[in-house]
Amino acid sequence: MKKLRERIVDKFSGGVEVKDIRKHLDSLVSEDRDYALKHLPSHMVEANRLEQFYQWLTDFDFIEAKVFYTEIPIQALIEDYNLALNPKSSFSSEQAGVLKLIQGALQLSAHVLNEDKTQLAGQLLGRLLSFQNEEIKALLSKTQKLKIPCLLPQTPSLTPPGDSLVRTLSGHQGSINAVVITLDDKYVISSSDDNTLKVWNWQTGELVRTITNDYKSVKAFLLTPDGKYLVSGSNKILQIWNWQTGELVRTIEGHSSHVNSVTITSDGKYLISGSDDNTLKVWNWQTGELLRTLEGHSRSINTVALTPNDKYLISGSGDKLSFDSTNYDDNLKVWNWQTGELVFNLNIDSVSVKAVAFTPDSNYVIFCPYKKLSDYTYDDSLKVWNWQTGKIVRILKGHNRSVNTVALTPDGKYLISGSDDNTIKIWSWKTGELMRTLEGHRDSVNAVNLTLDGKYIISGSDDNTLKVWNCQTKEVARVIEGNSKCVKKVIALTNNSKYYIIFILNNWTLFVWNFKMGEALRTLKGSDQFENAFTLTQDGKYLISVLEQSIKVRNWQTGEVMHIFRGHHGFIKAIALTLDDEYVISAACKNFTHKDINSFPKGILEVWNWKTGELVRTLEGHRDSVKAVVITLDNNYVISGSNDNTLKVWNWRTGELVRTLEGHRGSVNAIVLTLDGNYVISGSNDYTLKVWNWQTGELIHTLEGYNSELYAVVLTPDGNNVISSSGNTFFSDSEDDTLKVWNWHTGELLCTLESHNNLVNPVAITSDSKYLISSFYRSTLKVCNLRTGEKLAAFIGDGKINYCAVLPDDVTVVASDDLGQLHFLRLEEVEKSK
Numbered sequence: 001m002k003k004l005r006e007r008i009v010d011k012f013s014g015g016v017e018v019k020d021i022r023k024h025l026d027s028l029v030s031e032d033r034d035y036a037l038k039h040l041p042s043h044m045v046e047a048n049r050l051e052q053f054y055q056w057l058t059d060f061d062f063i064e065a066k067v068f069y070t071e072i073p074i075q076a077l078i079e080d081y082n083l084a085l086n087p088k089s090s091f092s093s094e095q096a097g098v099l100k101l102i103q104g105a106l107q108l109s110a111h112v113l114n115e116d117k118t119q120l121a122g123q124l125l126g127r128l129l130s131f132q133n134e135e136i137k138a139l140l141s142k143t144q145k146l147k148i149p150c151l152l153p154q155t156p157s158l159t160p161p162g163d164s165l166v167r168t169l170s171g172h173q174g175s176i177n178a179v180v181i182t183l184d185d186k187y188v189i190s191s192s193d194d195n196t197l198k199v200w201n202w203q204t205g206e207l208v209r210t211i212t213n214d215y216k217s218v219k220a221f222l223l224t225p226d227g228k229y230l231v232s233g234s235n236k237i238l239q240i241w242n243w244q245t246g247e248l249v250r251t252i253e254g255h256s257s258h259v260n261s262v263t264i265t266s267d268g269k270y271l272i273s274g275s276d277d278n279t280l281k282v283w284n285w286q287t288g289e290l291l292r293t294l295e296g297h298s299r300s301i302n303t304v305a306l307t308p309n310d311k312y313l314i315s316g317s318g319d320k321l322s323f324d325s326t327n328y329d330d331n332l333k334v335w336n337w338q339t340g341e342l343v344f345n346l347n348i349d350s351v352s353v354k355a356v357a358f359t360p361d362s363n364y365v366i367f368c369p370y371k372k373l374s375d376y377t378y379d380d381s382l383k384v385w386n387w388q389t390g391k392i393v394r395i396l397k398g399h400n401r402s403v404n405t406v407a408l409t410p411d412g413k414y415l416i417s418g419s420d421d422n423t424i425k426i427w428s429w430k431t432g433e434l435m436r437t438l439e440g441h442r443d444s445v446n447a448v449n450l451t452l453d454g455k456y457i458i459s460g461s462d463d464n465t466l467k468v469w470n471c472q473t474k475e476v477a478r479v480i481e482g483n484s485k486c487v488k489k490v491i492a493l494t495n496n497s498k499y500y501i502i503f504i505l506n507n508w509t510l511f512v513w514n515f516k517m518g519e520a521l522r523t524l525k526g527s528d529q530f531e532n533a534f535t536l537t538q539d540g541k542y543l544i545s546v547l548e549q550s551i552k553v554r555n556w557q558t559g560e561v562m563h564i565f566r567g568h569h570g571f572i573k574a575i576a577l578t579l580d581d582e583y584v585i586s587a588a589c590k591n592f593t594h595k596d597i598n599s600f601p602k603g604i605l606e607v608w609n610w611k612t613g614e615l616v617r618t619l620e621g622h623r624d625s626v627k628a629v630v631i632t633l634d635n636n637y638v639i640s641g642s643n644d645n646t647l648k649v650w651n652w653r654t655g656e657l658v659r660t661l662e663g664h665r666g667s668v669n670a671i672v673l674t675l676d677g678n679y680v681i682s683g684s685n686d687y688t689l690k691v692w693n694w695q696t697g698e699l700i701h702t703l704e705g706y707n708s709e710l711y712a713v714v715l716t717p718d719g720n721n722v723i724s725s726s727g728n729t730f731f732s733d734s735e736d737d738t739l740k741v742w743n744w745h746t747g748e749l750l751c752t753l754e755s756h757n758n759l760v761n762p763v764a765i766t767s768d769s770k771y772l773i774s775s776f777y778r779s780t781l782k783v784c785n786l787r788t789g790e791k792l793a794a795f796i797g798d799g800k801i802n803y804c805a806v807l808p809d810d811v812t813v814v815a816s817d818d819l820g821q822l823h824f825l826r827l828e829e830v831e832k833s834k
Contacts, residue, residue: 104161176460233259276303318352418445565613641668751789
């Protein structure tokens with residue numbers, strides 16, 4: 001039998017002497033190649049050809065062939081490594097470690113590869129480049145020889161294997177609101193705003209079943225104690241499902257508004273629901289009978305929980321959309337749910353309570369309040385309440401945005417919380433110590449749950465994914481130490497043929513990175529204010545940034561702050577440097593007093609000598625905020641675009657308003673000057689681009705084709721085409737989130753580049769105007785042919801990609817994401833794709 005197995009292995013593998021696996025696989029007839037990819041791994045194990053099996057599992061050519069074989073799911077390749085990592089195998093600890101790294105990288109990348117198999121090389125490089133094993137180096141060296149267009153990471157900027165994150169489950173088309181884990185710990189069930197419930201094998205990533213809910217999104221969600229049925233709450237109703245078959249067993253009606261929360265007694269007999277109709281209802285869910293209605297809240301009930309002994313019920317209420325902190329009811333209430341008696345009120349200084357959980361001894365309640373503290377901040381704490389005494393005994397601080405969900409580990413020792421800051425945190429709730437922070441979601445975390453053994457956390461998010469975390473692993477250091485904040489801006493420049501990149505974090509720290517040396521040169525201390533606009537002087541020596549109502553000038557090479565000049569008359573929206581590098585012109589909305597509140601706010605421009613901080617001149621005439629400015633090529637005029645639907649041409653040296661360009665029916669959000677300096681192109685909320693002769697005021701073209709506001713306008717380096725983007729705002733509810741390429745001379749639409757049904761961020765264009773690199777809200781960079789719109793290459797990161805830039809070599813792309821990572825990518829084989 002052993003010899004027979006060896007002959008089978010030799011037939012399909014070519015024998016142990018085969019070194020070029022790609023060449024061998026290509027030499028096989030189609031049927032034999034298919035069989036080899038499907039069954040050869042198990043045959044190698046059966047024949048005890050472990051060293052040969054190890055060679056194949058560490059060879060990029062085999063991995064790539066199996067990934068691209070359409071009849072084999074990615075999970076089948078991952079399970080090949082399980083065959084090799086069987087405890088009975090004779091691999092050394094070093095070899096086993098290498099196999100675990102490759103398997104872990106594939107597991108972390110599975111959701112990406114299921115979407116786009118061409119991402120294989122980029123995913124492996126981004127996750128494995130930090131490891132120095134010879135086999136890993138050899139595997140990665142082959143990724144550099146690919147013959148297809150691709151964006152290949154040059155640094156290890158993706159989540160590495162061995163970190164807490166195990167895998168990502170993707171398939172929902174809307175935010176995930178709740179997750180439950182079945183009693184056998186095999187499956188997780190998720191509910192989403194896409195009106196579906198999905199059943200997943202979380203250990204393999206397989207989507208087992210989708211249950212379509214005909215009503216609104218499910219917010220309330222649980223399994224019955226026997227594990228057989230799923231209870232969901234949505235628009236005015238509760239539904240009982242057999243989750244193993246997808247069958248709807250029963251619909252229970254009685255609430256007059258949306259059901260937000262639900263809990264069940266430990267004996268499985270009674271169901272208690274909380275609703276936007278301000279009531280709680282007690283049901284016999286097996287018959288659908290309403291037993292009791294608990295009234296007392298004056299606002300929506302967001303969350304309910306039972307004490308572990310089922311004796312008492314706690315409910316949390318409040319209007320999540322209201323910011324009036326002076327108008328709240330007793331928003332935490334404790335009930336004897338069997339009699340309807342209200343036992344206790346806790347009136348907390350909060351608009352809303354979003355989630356609650358009882359500790360196992362029933363003595364404490366942990367809850368997360370929701371309260372707006374200022375224009376930009378919310379209560380980000382968790383509170384531990386001794387509900388029997390009414391005292392708050394501990395406050396847990398660590399999140400930087402409001403907390404949405406809480407869960408306790410099975411042993412009751414630790415608290416898990418998920419927040420609008422996109423993170424999950426693990427706490428010792430008895431001491432208040434923050435034990436661990438898990439980063440990886442691209443949007444708010446709405447739900448967390450734990451497997452029964454307490455080893456794994458499964459979370460659901462507004463980024464439409466679930467993530468599986470091993471909460472017992474050690475944290476792996478990221479590439480940029482200490483950088484856990486969102487990179488908001490990237491500025492690429494050259495200095496004596498050396499590449500430097502300045503990137504700005506959302507904690508207002510600036511880093512200067514020498515890409516050629518692969519090291520950070522310096523850190524420029526930030527400020528406590530939001531910096532929302534940046535420009536470099538034309539000699540490249542100084543960085544000028546806007547801090548709400550002031551301007552800061554830095555020598556970025558030394559880190560020295562040269563000036564901070566204040567005295568602006570409003571919040572600055574945009575800045576532009578005059579071409580002689582002498583003055584900076586800021587655009588703002590002029591402050592107005594309470595007496596002026598019913599009048600139009602005034603949009604102004606201010607001319608500053610940035611070297612001295614002197615205010616030279618104020619230009620007034622706009623009736624609303626100025627959002628964009630550009631300097632004409634003769635350096636005599638500034639053109640401004642405003643929320644008052646106009647563009648204005650000013651002689652900034654004298655303050656004279658030369659002309660007003662009228663024609664838009666919405667705010668002017670972006671403007672760009674053509675390379676010859678004769679025309680200005682504007683993008684507006686009226687869904688159009690307009691081309692103007694700014695010297696005469698003549699409207700040359702109106703470019704139409706959007707059904708959403710335009711927020712960015714970029715001219716290609718050759719000056720022939722203009723690129724516009726729409727949907728680039730959280731306040732836009734249009735699905736037209738596209739990039740369009742126009743010949744502005746003729747008004748012809750050349751191509752439309754589709755996004756991922758999400759927000760389109762700024763773009764980078766190669767110096768020859770052939771290729772566009774665009775960053776999308778959902779973690780994707782795309783390289784497109786600007787003439788045809790054809791997608792040539794892509795890269796999918798772990799976090800939302802905020803900005804991208806292309807360096808002067810036209811092949812190095814720098815991108816930043818909201819997990820604090822910089823991606824240095826090399827554009828390969830694009831020329832050959834034409």
